[in-house]
Structures are given as structure tokens and as C-alpha cells.
Amino acid sequence: MIKAMDESNELQDTVIGGDFDDDFEPAFERDDPALPDDRYLDREMSWLAFNQRVLELAEDPRLPVLERANFLAIFASNLDEFFMVRVAGLKRRILTGLAVPTNVGRAPAEVLSDISRRAHELQVRHAAVYQESVRPDLAAAGLTFVTWDSLDAETRARLRDYFSLQIFPVLMPLAVDPAHPFPYISGLSLNLSIRVRNPKTSKVEFARLKVPQMLPRFVAVDDGESSEQKRFITLEDLIANHLGDLFPGMEVLEHHVFRVTRNEDVEIEEDESENLIKALEKELLRRRFGPPIRLEITDDMDPLTLDLLVRELDVTDQEVYRLPAPLDLGGLFSLAKIDRPDLRYPKHVPTTALQLMPSEHNAEGDVFTSISRSDILLHHPYESFATSVQAFLEQAAADPHVLAIKQTLYRTSGDSPIVEALIDAAESGKQVLALVEIKARFDEQANITWARKLEKAGVHVVYGLVGLKTHCKLALVVRQEKGTLRHYSHIGTGNYNPKTSRIYEDLGLLTADDQVGKDLTRLFNELSGYAIEKKFKRLLVAPLHLRRGLVKRIETEARNAEAGLPSGIRIKLNSIVDEVIIDALYRASQAGVPIDIWVRGICGLKAGQPGLSENIRVRSILGRYLEHSRIFSFVNNGEPEVFIGSADMMHRNLDRRVEALVRLTAPEHLVEIASLFDRAMDERTSSWWLDPDGTWTRHSVDENGNSLDDMQDKLMQIISQRGRVGTRR
Structure with missing residues (x-):
């Protein structure tokens, strides 16, 4: 999996694994007369090439069709984030006159032009894969996406009832006229642009209607259908064919779908005298109102409506993407709820790491006994996160011999057993330190919430060093054994997130090596206090x-x-x-x-x-x-x-x-x-x-x-x- 998502942001790490930090400044002088000047590939074009590889998986007919649909959704979600951070950062620096060095020595405007050209090509190809390959193959498997025009009278009547009861009450049409300014268009929302005419005055008016994001993107057409045969209609198509209910007495002339992507990069000016959480919360409010950097429209949009959107949103022609409907194929993530295992990868159940399995030496699966015998190299998701890392922290929380737990948290799940283990440990009187990185992109609000919950439970919560994100994945347990203190450590390549551990390939080391324990002790002291430690034995x-x-x-x-x-x-x-x-x-x-x-x-x-x-x-x-x-x-x-x-x-x-x-x-x-x-x-x-x-x-x-x-x-x-x-x- 390249990227996936559920109701929260926790499965959205990127690609693109968070490859989108606004990272424009080179670290060192890079001139080397012995090496050619054109020795680097362009970063942005390389990322677009990566997303093309994702698209090629969606194009592969050998893969199960629901997995191909998921890769289409991943491609769309990846590209959204790329625009929200990387493209937005480039544009902001150009507009503010900041220098934008590139690793291939090209002007920023040229980079943006190349991004636009390549992104246009990929989005057109992406839409074609859905229309010409994935959608027909889904239909052949019994999952059909229909349009309103293709439905019979009986089905339309049933959907009209559904619209009246479940959709109409939450819709909010917004007129645009001298008394009603052009409305704010939230980032990544689907919208209908509507032109209506008053039959009495012949005056033509414009309105905007947001497609509610809390409703199902794909509406089931039939009641009580089997899991093998399902028909769906897009929510925007269903709404568009009931606009008369929203504008009674008016003649609906045109309606088109559009979508805006905004700059959602967050910049925090860290000041040691300022509360970091409060500063970040203020910046998160500003994120909602970032300037538009991409306008996606359906290919049937008339020039009059397009001119209005371009003018009011203040976007350039280069930032307009004309595509076949439906827009936002990230909505295909919702197909994950369909119970069709025959259209997915075969189910894989992770095994418990061999050294952690119950044995004559370790009858109850005691993690500490296993680690004390030898270092354990974990490989997720092939080996279970729950029976290794999670068990390590849960046993530490419950073990009366454990005196202290120290851990970094960058991203974790909304109902994290890891966080609950830290809370249990603190409530039982153990010393617990949690270094929560509240600046983890798009997880900032969730991490603020968890930080406050941990503090209330008595956990010592810190936020690392000013000007630095704490990205390392570390856990240290101090346990008293036979009158001495022993260190048990975990160093990983991935987040302490039980949900992403099922789809992210990662490695982790569990060790009782005293040198690693001392290294982590010094590093945690540096992160939580004022220690300046320059010597580590087994760490870089x-x-x-x-x-x-x-x-x-x-x-x-x-x-x-x-x-x-x-x-x-x-x-x-x-x-x-x-x-x-x-x-x-x-x-x-x-x-x-x-x-x-x-x-x-x-x-x-x-x-x-x-x-x-x-x-x-x-x-x-x-x-x-x-x-x-x-x-x-x-x-x-x-x-x-x-x-x-x-x-x-x-x-x-x-x-x-x-x-x-x-x-x-x-x-x-x-x-x-x-x-x-x-x-x-x-x-x-x-x-x-x-x-x-x-x-x-x-x-x-x-x-x-x-x-x-x-x-x-x-x-x-x-x-x-x-x-x-x-x-x-």
C-alpha cells in the first residue's frame, strides 16, 4: 500500500510518508568541481514519477479490481497533499519574493509550469483509468456505477424519497448577488456551480451548493441487494438532479461540479516564550483559509461559469484542471466497506515473531524474558505489531518491577492502546515521559488532544526541542531486576500506530543491550531537559x-x-x-x-x-x-x-x-x-x-x-x- 485512509488522518501518511514538508533550503554548499552541474533529478518531477508508479498499479489488470480502485484513491489523495504543501510552498515563496533554490538550478516559475503540465497529464490519465478500465471491471464483478439518466422510473422514485429524507435537509444553497458575496469555498470540498433564471424577470443568477462531506459519496441505488450485485450513484449526481427542490420557481439552466485545493501548509514561528500548543492551534485555524492553488472542474463547464470561478478564486489558467466526471476519485476509499474478499488481495494474518512465541523458556509469552535472551528484529506487518511492540508497552505498564517508561509519539491512532498503556502506567505510579510531536503534519490537532489526555493522567508530556521536529521512534523501559536497573529498548522505523502497522512495512529492534539503553537515556534527557549529549555508542x-x-x-x-x-x-x-x-x-x-x-x-x-x-x-x-x-x-x-x-x-x-x-x-x-x-x-x-x-x-x-x-x-x-x-x- 502506498497510502490509505479511514475516518481520521492516521492512515494518510505518506507516501508519501510525510514527504511533503516545506523543505526548500539546501543543507550544505553543494558545489563540487569534480561532479557535473546537472547531477540531480528534479525533486518535484521525481515525486510525480512516484505517483505515476502508483497509477500504474491501478492500471494493472492482474491485480484485484477493488485494490486497483484503492490505488486510484491513493493517487488522488497523494496528489491533493502534494498540491496543498509542495506546490503551495513554491507559489507562496514566489509571491513573497523569497528565494526558492532548486536542486537542478531552474527558476521557480519554470518548476511550477512543469508541475502543472505533468500533473495535468497524470490527472487526465487517472480519470481515463477509472472510466475505461476500473469502472468496467467493477461492473463486470457486479459493482456498477450508474448515472441518473440511466435509471428507470421506479428506481428514480425510490431515490427521490431518499433525497427528500436524508439529503435535502442538510443542503445549503448560497446565492451570489450584490447582497450575497461569493462564498468561501473550503479546501477539497465538492461543489456544484448553478445558474438559474427567474422566469418572471428573465434575470440569471449564480449559486453555489456544497456537496455535504458527512454523507456517503456513493449512494446505494437498490435496497436489500446482495453483496455480489450492487449499484451506486454519486452523491453529486443525485443532488444535481433534484436542484428544482432547492430553487422552487426558478429555471435551472446549468450545473457543474468543481473542487478547490488550498494552501494547507502550516508555519509556526517558534518562540521559547510562547505556548507552542496555543500557537499551533491559531495556525490550524488559518490553514482553513489558505489561498487556492488548484481548481478542478468537470469538462462540461461553460466559459461563463469558469470565468466567474477563476476571477472570484483568483487562480491562473495554469491552475485550472478540466477533467471528466466524477471529480475527486479519492472517494473510492469508501469502497473498502464492500464485503467482497474475492475482489481484494488474499487476507494476511501477521504471525508473532518467533522469539516472542510461548515456549518452554517463555511459557506465558513474557516479552521481557524474550528480549533478555537476545535482540529481536521485528518486521511489520509480516510480524504482528500487537504481539510485539504493543505487548512490550502494555506489559511494561502492568509490570510492578517497571519503574519508568519513556517514549516518543509522532503519529498514533485515535483509539491507541499505546496511549492507554502510558496512561495506565502513570496511574499506577510509574514515571512516564511522553514526547509528543504536535507538529506532525495533518495530525496536529489529534496530537494536541492526546497530549492533553496524557497530561491529565499524570504523564510528563514534553514537545521536544525548539525549532526541531522529533521524528525518531523510540521507547525505553527501566525495570528493576535483582536489585539492579535494566534497560529494555525499542527503536523502530515506523510510528507507534497499531492501525498503520497493518499496512506499513517497517522494522524495529527490541533489545536489552545496556549500551543502547544508556544511549536512549541520554537522548531522552536531551529532548526533555537541557542536557547536551554528543556521544552515542550504537546510535547515529x-x-x-x-x-x-x-x-x-x-x-x-x-x-x-x-x-x-x-x-x-x-x-x-x-x-x-x-x-x-x-x-x-x-x-x-x-x-x-x-x-x-x-x-x-x-x-x-x-x-x-x-x-x-x-x-x-x-x-x-x-x-x-x-x-x-x-x-x-x-x-x-x-x-x-x-x-x-x-x-x-x-x-x-x-x-x-x-x-x-x-x-x-x-x-x-x-x-x-x-x-x-x-x-x-x-x-x-x-x-x-x-x-x-x-x-x-x-x-x-x-x-x-x-x-x-x-x-x-x-x-x-x-x-x-x-x-x-x-x-x-
Whole structure:
């Protein structure tokens, strides 16, 4: 899965895994006379290429049709967020005269023009996939999307009753005339533009009608139909065919659907003397009224109505997107409620990690007993979050020997058992520290709510360091055992969110290693107090040391290659745009280091270019799960160094966030990471390859037309089998 959503924002992480921070400033001077000036791929166009890969999944007829519809919704939701943050940020900087450096040396206006051109192409293609492929295939499976014109008289009568009872009472038509100014159009809402004529005066008036967002986007046409046969009509189509009820005595001349995307970026000027929560709440109110940056209209809209919208919304022709109905295919997320498992991926039930299963050494599945025996490397969602990380924190909350729990919270679910465990621990008298990142984009309000709930329960809640987001995923439990204190730690690549853990691929380390415990103790002291700690043993921590530590290791691989010693670099991440890291990788490639980059989203690095990056391979894997883990692996002359953690190679992660990578030391964990890379880079694995000219090519079938291996399916089989073997023991 690339991105999904339910009634809250918690399943919306991005892509695009939050790849949209307004991140325009390069971190370091990037001039290197030994490297060509045009050595970077454009960040924005690379992101659009990523969303094209999502669209290609929707186009794939080999995938179950409801999953293809879900990928259409993911594409739409991704693009909305891209406009709300990245495009909005570019436009704001142009309008305010701020410098907008780009990693390819182009003028900001040129970047916006290219974004508009490519986004137009992709949105037209997106609409065509729905109309020409997904919608017919849904109909063939018994799920039909109909229009009002295609319905018989009996069905129309039934829907009229539904409209009168369930829809009409909540509609609010707004006239536009000298006494009624043009109304505020909320971001991402569907709207009907309506022109009516007074038959007595022949005067033509304009009105706007918002399609209520709390009502079902797709209305079931028939009552009591089976789950195999369903018909739906869009809510806007149903409303549009009852406009006479809203404008009695008037003649409805035209009606069209439109949708506005607004700048929803949040900027907080942090002041140590100001309450951060109050400042953020004020800014969230302003977010609703950000300027429009995209206007989507149906392709049947007349010029008169379009001119009115363009003038009143103050958008340019470049920001107008004329598309076939229906607009906002993000509404296809609602199809998740349809009970048709035959039209979805086969259900997968995560297994419990082998070391955490009940055994003769651990009869009751005691997490602390398991961790004390050896480090445990978790791989979600193949291995259960509930029986590992969640169980770790719940047992810590209930264990009378546990004295303290410290944890970071970036995004979590609305009914989080993680938060409840922290509350239970505090109420039982334990020392509990929660570092809540209330600036997590689009989850700000939810995190403010949880922060206040935790404070009321007696949890010590802090918000990190001024000017930095705390993005690292850390939990530390201090337990008294036989008169001494022992540290139990978890360092992960993903959020402490039980819901997203079912669809996000992530890694996590559970360890009782005393050195890791001491590192986390020092880091938490720095985040909650005024300690300034510069030395960590098994961690690399941003913003002070992470980039420098990785560059040092990349340079070591280059020296080893030049000396004829074993060398190699393998990196898995969501995005890579940091010029310093990219340049270090280029120099390592020139020295002869074989480099594999496994990236989900944005890639500013050029691969396979003679004299620059001929030793670099870049692959991307998308599928039912969102690839979210970050791994950094170095051959190091036969003594491998492998790190996992929360950081992507972006300016914001390396300069404006607290990030942490932990080094894996268990030999079996190093073997497991190596096998993941071997499978991802294998030519028999379905993936996208970054070509030397900067285009992404999908490799999903072999020369005989047979489907290549789905890596996520293979891992499900392997890890599930491992779990079954563990159960038999």
C-alpha cells in the first residue's frame, strides 16, 4: 500500500510518508568541481514519477479490481497533499519574493509550469483509468456505477424519497448577488456551480451548493441487494438532479461540479516564550483559509461559469484542471466497506515473531524474558505489531518491577492502546515521559488532544526541542531486576500506530543491550531537559551527527574500493534528495563501490550514468503494503555495519528533525537484512528501475510474459512459514 485512509488522518501518511514538508533550503554548499552541474533529478518531477508508479498499479489488470480502485484513491489523495504543501510552498515563496533554490538550478516559475503540465497529464490519465478500465471491471464483478439518466422510473422514485429524507435537509444553497458575496469555498470540498433564471424577470443568477462531506459519496441505488450485485450513484449526481427542490420557481439552466485545493501548509514561528500548543492551534485555524492553488472542474463547464470561478478564486489558467466526471476519485476509499474478499488481495494474518512465541523458556509469552535472551528484529506487518511492540508497552505498564517508561509519539491512532498503556502506567505510579510531536503534519490537532489526555493522567508530556521536529521512534523501559536497573529498548522505523502497522512495512529492534539503553537515556534527557549529549555508542542521531556519520562510512567504502578491499553500500529509504549524501555516493561509485538504492518515493540521484554513477542501481517496489523502513548497510571490509531507523535522506530529516538510527549487531539480523536487499534487487523480483535518463521503467514480467515475483507476497509466505515452525516447537 502506498497510502490509505479511514475516518481520521492516521492512515494518510505518506507516501508519501510525510514527504511533503516545506523543505526548500539546501543543507550544505553543494558545489563540487569534480561532479557535473546537472547531477540531480528534479525533486518535484521525481515525486510525480512516484505517483505515476502508483497509477500504474491501478492500471494493472492482474491485480484485484477493488485494490486497483484503492490505488486510484491513493493517487488522488497523494496528489491533493502534494498540491496543498509542495506546490503551495513554491507559489507562496514566489509571491513573497523569497528565494526558492532548486536542486537542478531552474527558476521557480519554470518548476511550477512543469508541475502543472505533468500533473495535468497524470490527472487526465487517472480519470481515463477509472472510466475505461476500473469502472468496467467493477461492473463486470457486479459493482456498477450508474448515472441518473440511466435509471428507470421506479428506481428514480425510490431515490427521490431518499433525497427528500436524508439529503435535502442538510443542503445549503448560497446565492451570489450584490447582497450575497461569493462564498468561501473550503479546501477539497465538492461543489456544484448553478445558474438559474427567474422566469418572471428573465434575470440569471449564480449559486453555489456544497456537496455535504458527512454523507456517503456513493449512494446505494437498490435496497436489500446482495453483496455480489450492487449499484451506486454519486452523491453529486443525485443532488444535481433534484436542484428544482432547492430553487422552487426558478429555471435551472446549468450545473457543474468543481473542487478547490488550498494552501494547507502550516508555519509556526517558534518562540521559547510562547505556548507552542496555543500557537499551533491559531495556525490550524488559518490553514482553513489558505489561498487556492488548484481548481478542478468537470469538462462540461461553460466559459461563463469558469470565468466567474477563476476571477472570484483568483487562480491562473495554469491552475485550472478540466477533467471528466466524477471529480475527486479519492472517494473510492469508501469502497473498502464492500464485503467482497474475492475482489481484494488474499487476507494476511501477521504471525508473532518467533522469539516472542510461548515456549518452554517463555511459557506465558513474557516479552521481557524474550528480549533478555537476545535482540529481536521485528518486521511489520509480516510480524504482528500487537504481539510485539504493543505487548512490550502494555506489559511494561502492568509490570510492578517497571519503574519508568519513556517514549516518543509522532503519529498514533485515535483509539491507541499505546496511549492507554502510558496512561495506565502513570496511574499506577510509574514515571512516564511522553514526547509528543504536535507538529506532525495533518495530525496536529489529534496530537494536541492526546497530549492533553496524557497530561491529565499524570504523564510528563514534553514537545521536544525548539525549532526541531522529533521524528525518531523510540521507547525505553527501566525495570528493576535483582536489585539492579535494566534497560529494555525499542527503536523502530515506523510510528507507534497499531492501525498503520497493518499496512506499513517497517522494522524495529527490541533489545536489552545496556549500551543502547544508556544511549536512549541520554537522548531522552536531551529532548526533555537541557542536557547536551554528543556521544552515542550504537546510535547515529540527527541533526548533529547523522549526515556526518553516514558520509564518513560512505567515504570509508570508497577508500576500501580504491585499496582493493571488499566494499559495498546498500540503502533503503522513502526519499533521497540531500545533495551531500548524493554527492558522497557519486564519489563512492566513481571509486568502484557497488551501490544499491531501494527507494519508494522521491529520488534526486541519477543512476547508471557513465563516469558518474555507473556502479549505482536504483529500484522501487510498490504494492499492497507501503514500504516504509529505512536501512543503511556498509560492507566495511568484511565487518558489516548495518543501521535501521526513522531518517530519510532529506534536508528536513538531517537538519531540522531529531532522528535516530541504531546499529544492528546480531549476525542473524545482518543476514536477514542482506537477504532483503538480495531479493529486492533480484531481476526476478517485480520492481521499477531508474534508468540513466531519469525515467522509471516497470519490470513486472519476464521475456516469456510470466509475472515476476511479488516481493511482499514472498515475504508473507516465508515469514508465515517461520511462524508456523515456531508454533510447532
